[in-house]
Amino acid sequence: MDDVVLELRGMCRSFGALKATDDVSLTLRHGEVHALIGPNGAGKSTLMGLISGRTTPDAGSVWLAGQDITGLSVAQRARLGLARSFQVSSLIPEYSALRNVMLALQAGEGHSYRFLRPVVFDRTLQRVGRDILDRVGLAARASVDAAFLSHGERRLLEIAVALAMKPQCFLLDEPMAGLGVEGTARLITFLQGLKQQAPILLVEHDMDAVFRLADRISVLVYGRIIASGTVAEIRANPLVRAAYLGEESTQ
Ligand SMILES: Nc1ncnc2c1ncn2[C@@H]1O[C@H](COP(=O)(O)OP(=O)(O)O)[C@@H](O)[C@H]1O
Ligand SMILES: [Mg+2]
Known part of the structure; x- marks a missing residue:
């Protein structure tokens, strides 16, 4: 089917x-x-x-x-x-919510140039990343480090990271x-x-x-x-x- x-x-x-x-x-x-x-x-x-x-x-x-x-x-x-979610290990605690999503976006695109060009300076990735955070209801928490999000917010961020991988x-x-x-x-x-x-x-x-x-x-x-x-x-x-x-x- x-x-x-x-x-x-x-x-x-x-x-x-x-x-x-x-x-x-x-x-x-x-x-x-x-x-x-x-x-x-x-x-x-x-x-x-x-x-x-x-x-x-x-x-x-x-x-x-x-x-x-x-x-x-x-x-x-x-x-x-194939997206697995709710593994805390999928988040980088000392990175902001937005940066976690941006890294996932970049990984999903198979880019390896993050070593040449820091992900935080990429405007397109920022826009798409914010858009995804908005979809899970975390837009207002974009700049907060993953470590400082609540338990429920981290779950949503894990979904955002999974969404960035185009599951x-x-x-x-x-x-x-x-x-x-x-x-x-x-x-x-x-x-x-x-x-x-x-x-x-x-x-x-x-x-x-x-x-x-x-x-x-x-x-x-x-x-x-x-x-x-x-x-x-x-x-x-x-x-x-x-x-x-x-x-x-x-x-
Ligand atoms: N790595 C492993 N080595 C030995 N036994 C395991 C291992 N993983 C799971 N089991 C056993 O397999 C059975 C199913 O476990 P699990 O899949 O974790 O069940 P559930 O998630 O439904 O609680 C259990 O009896 C568990 O003890
Ligand atoms: Mg189980």
Whole structure:
């Protein structure tokens, strides 16, 4: 199908005797948030690692916009537009919000002349960088060092940095973690708009956020997808309620 942006086919990964990812196939389509839920240890982060290239699969393949990217490095995948966000390491704390975005813009263009010409003097990059900060609602914080931004603002800056790389899709592993009620609500609203620019594969513990954001949900248990469907279908699925939602409500 041509509206498929990201596709996993028969992904497997074991750690010793443990099958952390057990024959997982799924798709991420244009314009959607596809949420991946499941209990702790179900293999959600392992799967994100297999997609981003941090973890090597034992079997299976990853396709981005119709291209087999299974053999590519993390950096090569990022350059093709596979954006991982909410890694604090993607920000340079002692650089301003704007400079962080400008560096990402420059990296996305494959320029290496930053060693010849400091990025801060490039007017075009400045304009595009400010524009991106504006889109995530950080225009007023452009000159603040990343280190001095609030937790929620850093999350938004990480998205801005990802946007600068012209992503084909976003992989978000627990973006709501550590955000308060208000921060979570703001991020949900923001992600609802962001998915129009690039679809989002979302791992999230906050089930209210998942139910508000997701167009589709896949449930992972012991490395396998046990159910996949709309929010209504997943909420009503007895298998899911027993394996996951029931467990959650007793915590
Ligand atoms: N590098 C690793 N070495 C050994 N076991 C691992 C490694 N990474 C993950 N695991 C195991 O794989 C299973 C899935 O982990 P993980 O993907 O982190 O689950 P989740 O993100 O759903 O909580 C867990 O049992 C975990 O202990
Ligand atoms: Mg995890």
